Amino acid sequence: MGQTVAELRNAIRVAVGRFEREGTPAFTKEDLAALCDAVGYEIETGGRLPPKAEMRAGILSKIGFVEEENPEEAPSSFRKDELKAIIAAVQES
Template identity: 80%
Template sequence: MTRTVDELRNEIRVAVGRFERERSAPFTKEDLAAVCDAVGYEVETSGRLPPKAEMRAGILWKIGVVAEVNPEEAPSSFRKDELDAIVAAVQ
C-alpha cells in the first residue's frame, strides 16, 4: 500500500526528531530546519530561520534531486516523489 503525502511528511518529522501532526499540515520552518540538519544542509539557526524556499532548495540539492540550490525555482511544497527521496535520506 502506498503512503500518502501526509504519512510521508509525518515519517520525515519523526525521523528528524519533530512531532507528528494529526491533520494535514505543510512543513513549518522548524520542521524544514530539522530536515536540513538531517541531510547535512547547513542553515543559520541562531537567529531567524531562512525562508522556506531556501531550505526546500537546499534539501533537494543535498539529496541529489536538483543540481544547484536555487530558492527562486524551489517548489512551494515537496512533491510525493521528493518526499520519498527525503524519507530515504533521513532514515
C-alpha cells in the first residue's frame, strides 16, 4: 500500500531536518523555507518569509514539476503526486 499524504509530508519534513507532526497538517512557512533550501530554491530570508504560494511555486519549478514558477497558479497545498516528486528530489540531493 502506498504512503498517505500525511506520511509523505512527514517524510519530507524529516528529510529537510524538520520534525514530524501528528495528523495531516499542511506545511508551515518554516517547513517550506527548509524545503526551499533543500531543493536549491533561494528565498529572501531578511525579515519575513515569503508567502507560502510563492515558496510552493518555487519548489515545484525547481524540481521540474512545472515549467514556470507562478505563485498565482500554485496549489493551496501540495497534491500527492507533487509530494512524491518532492520527496524524490529531496532524497536525491
